[in-house]
Amino acid sequence: MLPLIRGSIGYAGGISAWRRYALQACSVLYVYFSWLFFPFVFWMKNHYWLGGYGGNVMKIFELTCDDLGREMRRGYGKGDYHARALYKSVFQKGRVDLGAVEEFQASKDLGKRVAKDLVLSTGKTGECIHEDATTKFVTILEDGQRVESVIIPMRGYSTLCVSSQVGCRQGCLFCETGTMGLVRNLSTEEIVSQVWRARFELGYPVRNVVFMGMGEALDNVTHVAQAIRVMQDQRGLDIPLRRMTLSTAGRIDGLARLASLGLGGIRLAISLNAANDALRSRIMPVNRRFPLAELKQALLNYPLPANREFLIEYVVFKGLNHSQAHADEVLSFVRDLPVRVNIIGYNPGKNALFEPPAEQDLQVFSEYLQQHGINTRIRWSKGRSIMAGCGQLASAKPSC
Ligand code: SF4
Secondary structure, three states, X not given: OHXXXXXXXXXXXXXXXXXXXXXXXXXXXXXXXXXXXXXXXXHHHOOHHHOOOOOOOEEHHHOOHHHHHXXXXXXXXXXXXXXXXXXXXXXXXXXXXXXXXXXHHOOHHHHHHHHHHEEOOOOXXXXXXXXXXXXXXXXXXXXXXXXXXXXXXXXXXXXXXXXXXXXXXXXXXXXXXXXXXXXXXXXXXXXHHHHHHHHHHOOOOEEEEEEOOOOOHHHXXXXXXXXXXXXXXXXXXXXXXXXXEEEEOOOHHHHHHHHHOOOOOOEEEEEOOOOXXXXXXXXXXXXXXXXXXXXXHHHHHOOOXXXXXXXXXEEEOOOOOOOHHHHHHHHHHHOOOOEEEEEEEOOXXXXXXXXXXXXXXXXXXXXXXXXXXXXXXXXXXXXXXXXXXXXXXXXXOOXX
């Protein structure tokens, strides 16, 4: 650097030697100490009143109300009062017109600036299709990828099944999503926006959220964890942890991470489907990395809240996993674990490798577990004909 400066100053022929040395000294000082100004420039950039305002994108679906308070302080010199008003407007009223938010009316200019920077969702709602009361809808993401969500009616409210990835890398043999491979993880905003769309664009009273849509949620634990924090914020969507269920194929490292992030209170569903390593590894490759003994140990170590149980999901395939020997293996796996077992009849997709069981098969399997003291229920997935049942999200293209 120095020879370069010397060389360039050397061209300023005709000036006296002491001026040349002074110029050189100033140049050297500038080069060596200019970095001291960087923090100031960065700080100024984030303060509109110093002319640095602009390009301050606020993706509110990625923020808890406290996060938003920090953004308001940093970007606009405002605090929790305005953050709460904005958060309530977006997440409790589904309103995007900030001019109508009372707290912003005192300063129309502030409302305009915030509205300019605020990003609700980068995607848009695509098609939806209904079967009886079950609704499947598509979110078209900013990059054109599509994810599906399913709204399941309950008594007086709805449960929303959300996706956490486009595709999935786990490749379970019975799963339509698994046939796609992993395309990409969803961002926090893309996960939270599914709830917002279901509530405010489609008008369903979503009270419960289950991470059972496209993707293995614990393969995307960073964004899923933040989405959970945003969804449970009482000043916004207000869905408590006990009303959220996260289903995993058995990423036990993800379970530990979830607990370490203080989210151990979420309801956990384990997609078991076979309780011997040979069969499970065949139909669920994740089992080769995290075999059953390790999975069980992880569940024993998990900080399950008092009076809570693990949900064990067991999809039954015709002639594959419903003999008495299979049931005994399930009993052995769940011994010493507080569990409820859901027995689910397989929904064949378009290119299914397996066949659905007879109803009688489910009955016999379920009764055997019950006789051995296991709380067991039989479930047939809702929305089967619209490909909205378990493991069916991905390839069907709804059209309405
Ligand atoms: S069942 Fe779950 S973990 Fe397995 S491929 Fe499908 S989405 Fe992925």
